[in-house]
Amino acid sequence: MDNLPTNQSINRDVGVAALFIAALRRDLMLSLRRKSELVNPLIFFLMVITLFPLGVSPEPGFLAQLAPGVLWVSALLATLLSMDSLFRSDFDDGSLEQLLLSPQPLFIVVLAKIAAHWMMTGLALTLVAPLIGVMLFLPSEGMPGLMLSLLLGTPTLSLVGAIGAALTVGLRKGGVLISLLVLPLYIPVLIFGTGAVQAAVTGLPIGGYLALLGALLALGITLAPLAVAAALRISVSG
Amino acid sequence: MSFNSFSEFLSMGGHGLYVWLSYALGLIVILANLVLPLQAGKRLKQSLARRIHREAKRS
Amino acid sequence: MAKAEKKWLPRWFYQLASPRWCYQICGKLLPGFSLVTLVLLLGGTLWALLFAPADYQQGNSFRIIYLHVPSAILAQSCYMLMAVAGAIGLIWKMKVADMVAKSCAPIGASLAVLALLTGAIWGKPTWGSWWVWDARLTSMLILFFLYLGVMALNSAIESESTAAQSTAVLALVGLVNIPIIKYSVEWWNTLHQPATFKLTEKPAMPAEMWMPLLVMVIGFYTFFAVALMLRLRNEILRRERRSGWVKELLLVK
Numbered sequence: 117m118d119n120l121p122t123n124q125s126i127n128r129d130v131g132v133a134a135l136f137i138a139a140l141r142r143d144l145m146l147s148l149r150r151k152s153e154l155v156n157p158l159i160f161f162l163m164v165i166t167l168f169p170l171g172v173s174p175e176p177g178f179l180a181q182l183a184p185g186v187l188w189v190s191a192l193l194a195t196l197l198s199m200d201s202l203f204r205s206d207f208d209d210g211s212l213e214q215l216l217l218s219p220q221p222l223f224i225v226v227l228a229k230i231a232a233h234w235m236m237t238g239l240a241l242t243l244v245a246p247l248i249g250v251m252l253f254l255p256s257e258g259m260p261g262l263m264l265s266l267l268l269g270t271p272t273l274s275l276v277g278a279i280g281a282a283l284t285v286g287l288r289k290g291g292v293l294i295s296l297l298v299l300p301l302y303i304p305v306l307i308f309g310t311g312a313v314q315a316a317v318t319g320l321p322i323g324g325y326l327a328l329l330g331a332l333l334a335l336g337i338t339l340a341p342l343a344v345a346a347a348l349r350i351s352v353s354g
Numbered sequence: 355m356s357f358n359s360f361s362e363f364l365s366m367g368g369h370g371l372y373v374w375l376s377y378a379l380g381l382i383v384i385l386a387n388l389v390l391p392l393q394a395g396k397r398l399k400q401s402l403a404r405r406i407h408r409e410a411k412r413s
Numbered sequence: 414m415a416k417a418e419k420k421w422l423p424r425w426f427y428q429l430a431s432p433r434w435c436y437q438i439c440g441k442l443l444p445g446f447s448l449v450t451l452v453l454l455l456g457g458t459l460w461a462l463l464f465a466p467a468d469y470q471q472g473n474s475f476r477i478i479y480l481h482v483p484s485a486i487l488a489q490s491c492y493m494l495m496a497v498a499g500a501i502g503l504i505w506k507m508k509v510a511d512m513v514a515k516s517c518a519p520i521g522a523s524l525a526v527l528a529l530l531t532g533a534i535w536g537k538p539t540w541g542s543w544w545v546w547d548a549r550l551t552s553m554l555i556l557f558f559l560y561l562g563v564m565a566l567n568s569a570i571e572s573e574s575t576a577a578q579s580t581a582v583l584a585l586v587g588l589v590n591i592p593i594i595k596y597s598v599e600w601w602n603t604l605h606q607p608a609t610f611k612l613t614e615k616p617a618m619p620a621e622m623w624m625p626l627l628v629m630v631i632g633f634y635t636f637f638a639v640a641l642m643l644r645l646r647n648e649i650l651r652r653e654r655r656s657g658w659v660k661e662l663l664l665v666k
Binding site (some may be wrong): 356369386406 | 660
């Protein structure tokens with residue numbers, strides 16, 4: 117009983133940055149232990165990409181024209197697929213409730229969880245994307261645009277998707293519902309992301325697109341964790 | 355009046371199908387928004403009244 | 414502090430929080446609103462179909478505007494009302510606001526469908542095809558998707574208060590996103606199809622053309638009020654079925 121007050125004072129002393137890093141490390145370690153969670157979105161990404169030449173046409177010129185949109189849509193779907201697991205396991209084992217009850221600001225914890233999720237999906241997708249771009253005959257001029265737009269766009273996808281995940285975490289059949297809630301909200305990122313890749317392919321400046329994606333990301337970082345925190349409190353208490 | 359005869363009014367200068375189809379859909383949507391809640395309300399009131407009577411008898 | 418708050422919000426705002434008062438006031442307002450709606454919609458339709466001049470470019474297919482534009486405006490206003498009501502429900506824990514938000518969704522979705530269908534039908538004589546990826550039509554389609562998401566979430570959650578709160582959060586997120594989506598879709602549209610013939614953009618509409626449109630828009634607003642009150646009364650009865658006043662009301666009948 118004696119060390120309880122000291123414990124609390126330690127808790128209060130935990131700075132925002134330390135809290136963020138601790139939460140980030142915890143989530144990264146957890147998902148690294150379950151290898152499937154890391155690999156599944158990537159495999160899904162690859163498979164969806166494979167379907168397009170098979171389903172539409174393997175002709176290089178046509179595929180090159182299709183590549184920006186196909187890459188972005190597949191990245192979007194792959195992110196969406198992994199979204200359901202963001203809060204699910206924490207909700208199932210009760211640690212989510214502990215997080216909500218803890219004195220630490222939920223905003224930071226949520227942001228760290230989303231950042232960890234993005235590193236496991238969005239960042240991985242960004243790194244794999246050039247390979248798949250080559251498979252789809254995307255001209256090499258388009259690669260920087262593809263990488264940069266994915267780098268700026270996928271965090272927004274994770275942030276917005278987290279709202280859907282938080283809203284549906286208490287439901288058993290949340291998976292399909294998330295896509296229904298979140299897909300319309302993904303449209304601006306998709307438009308500007310493909311716009312950036314297409315501009316890069318045709319040799320136009322991509323600064324404007326990246327600035328818009330960056331603006332969306334800034335808006336997402338400031339507002340989405342608030343919505344996620346509110347949604348989590350509602351889902352868990354209800 | 356922008357039409358001289360009734361048949362002219364119906365044909366809408368060749369666009370009759372589109373105009374009348376639109377207005378029919380508009381009528382359907384408006385009526386559905388009024389009729390469905392009214393029906394649902396009637397059913398709800400009936401079932402609630404039945405339940406209240408049942409509970410009154412039981413007690 | 415409490416006094417200042419009381420002055421800040423008018424008395425009816427607190428009265429609205431009482432489901433019973435709300436049920437009664439809706440019942441009193443309904444006949445008047447229904448009458449006004451009937452007069453406005455009937456008069457507006459007759460005016461639009463019979464007396465409004467035909468467009469010099471589009472001919473008589475232009476008359477679809479009198480349904481398309483009001484339903485599109487209402488679909489957007491309805492989403493805004495739904496989000497605002499949801500926010501009020503979240504902040505002040507007001508049950509009636511939750512019920513308003515829930516009743517808004519199906520009406521707004523049906524109006525979005527009407528706007529989409531009339532837009533598509535109008536597109537046939539104007540563009541020669543039933544569907545064109547026009548910026549306005551596309552953003553209306555996305556608005557429809559947002560409505561579907563809200564309705565799906567609301568029906569998926571069993572607990573009524575949790576469902577109301579969750580939908581309120583989703584509606585607010587959607588409200589923040591609507592301008593972004595609208596802007597991005599418009600920008601995407603100009604990128605892909607430069608200078609198409611826009612449906613509802615006229616350089617200057619003469620008064621004979623926009624007067625019936627104004628009547629129709631107001632008529633649609635009052636129609637929306639009627640439809641909302643009908644649904645709201647059902648919702649109040651359903652949620653308050655255990656309270657004394659509902660039992661009294663139904664036993665008298």
